[in-house]
Every structure is written in C-alpha cells, then in structure tokens.
Amino acid sequence: MLATPLLTGLAIAAAAYAGRYGIRAWQAFKARPPTARVRRFYEGGFQSTMTRREAALILGLRESVAADKVREAHRRVMVANHPDAGGSHYLASKVNEAKDLMLGKTGGSQSAF
Numbered sequence: 171m172l173a174t175p176l177l178t179g180l181a182i183a184a185a186a187y188a189g190r191y192g193i194r195a196w197q198a199f200k201a202r203p204p205t206a207r208v209r210r211f212y213e214g215g216f217q218s219t220m221t222r223r224e225a226a227l228i229l230g231l232r233e234s235v236a237a238d239k240v241r242e243a244h245r246r247v248m249v250a251n252h253p254d255a256g257g258s259h260y261l262a263s264k265v266n267e268a269k270d271l272m273l274g275k276t277g278g279s280q281s282a283f
Contacts, residue, residue, distance in 0.1 A: 216264060225268035237273055244269040 217224055226233045229243040247265050251257035 220264075220267055220271055222271060225271040228265060228268040229272065231272070235272070240269060240272045 222233050226235075229240065229247060231239060231243050244265060248262065249255070251261045251265060253259045253262050
C-alpha cells in the first residue's frame, strides 16, 4: 500500500525533471545565433548586354577576383546547369559568357541566344 504513493511521487518528479529539461533545451535552441544561409545562384533577369556586375552575380563572385576563382566558380555553376546533365542551353551559354567576360576574353554579348 505504501508503494503506490511512492511510485506516483517518483513518476511526478520524473515528469517535472523531463519538463524542465525540455523547457531549457527549447530556450537554448531559440537563443542560438543564426546560421549562415545556403548560397544561392543568381536567379536571372538577364540584361541585353552582359556587364561585369551581372557576370559576377551569375558566377556568385565579387567583381574583382582572381582568374582561378573565376574558373572554379564557372565549373561549379556549370555542373549544376550543363545541358548534358539536363540543364538549359541558354543558361549554359550565359554562364560561359560570364566566365569569358570575367576573364577578359570578350567585351560584349557573345551569347547565341
């Protein structure tokens, strides 16, 4: 007979500790610093003549960046948009045009589209 109130009290204490732990965990979760968001690629709305700014946006770079960074960014974007992998020919031509413009190989719009 004495065991029933004892077990009831232990169950209530366990529930209280679990609730306290849950509340503290939730407060710690809400107080954590915001994490960096995933980088997204330029979403388009292309200009008739590509500028250096637009080329940098397409490749996800700054306007003044080293050539090796341009090639690396071009490779990364082309993997996601290559026509052989189901990407668009139009987007691939724009990515190639952006790379050429950033590397100084062309001055204007050389896109076939």
